Amino acid sequence: MTEIPKEEMLLKCPSTCAGCGSLLALRYILKAAGKDTVLVIPACCNSVIQGVYPYMLHTVPVYNIAFAAAAACASGMSEALRAKGEKTNVIVYAGDGGTADIGIQALSGALERGEDFLYICYDNEAYGNTGMQRSGATPLGAITTTTPNGKTVNKKDLDRIVEAHNLPYQATACSSYPADIYNKVKKALSIPGPKFIHILAPCPPGWRIPSEKTVEIGKMAVKSGIWVLWEKEYDKFTVSAPSRAAMKRPVPVGEYLKAQGRFRKVDEKTAAVIQANVDKNLKKIALEAAQSEETE
């Protein structure tokens, strides 16, 4: 197992809510990326937690940019740095709204052009910064301020949209598995071309969970199979260790739903639909992993 450096790249202490999943993920992303890194952050929770002017808490340069422009900005930055012959890592750290809804056009364009940067989407399944409005990544049945009776449609399958661009490297992760995030970011940055990592980051105020349960709920998501950790390097598809164990005997999704206040209006019928969706997705992923093994 690789040794994770003890040095912190974030100073004490960003103004996230207590128990923030996205901050936990960012800690390990920056540890993996190291000092020679530029962060591009569109409007999201992470653009307001950096400290109050003229101070900041990130020890790497951060460029704050408009919602729709993160991937476009990172494209230009990486092109300029490569033209100068520098190997600086360019990382976009965007929320799910800035990726699945508003930023998707710029992201798709940058992926198609094959720009050399890493795009990380931390997914708290709503527009957390502005007060938990529904986003494309909000799951079925979840209460947000704009879906007071629970969302009636499914979560947008962002990973499959990105996968259609045939990237050199793509992965999913969860903030409850920091070593997994560290390894995936390290691997992504060692590969040239566009890379994409989708991280599930539980949000205590938005998901209506106590702040100490952030890590527990993230683990529950993986164990129930509603969130699957996998990576795809060129054509090689592998399910990561925590999900491999979970897929053998997944915990019922009902336990994950019951633990969160945002799912309190989910009735039995909706819960069955969610469970069916999870089962279908797990089957699809198991098949894809098996096919990938066969072709080797």
Added chain:
Amino acid sequence: MSRMPKMTISVPHEGGAGLTGSWRTFRPVVDRETCNHCGICAMFCPDAVIDPDTLEIDLVYCKGCGICSNECPKKCIKMVREEH
């Protein structure tokens, strides 16, 4: 005489978002005798206020989320209500 820079550029500075320890409702108290120094609390602390070597908690910045207490395998961190 310090002048404001022409561009809005912030510089790294500890405590740049204030002393977040003042947000705390519950304070983590570690039972050092049961603790076996596994370091899981330091690993999962989102704010990185737990020193990875000594496992001392920096109460100036700790927001009291309680993740350390919840994840501790020995259950040796208790959350105690702050008396402000």
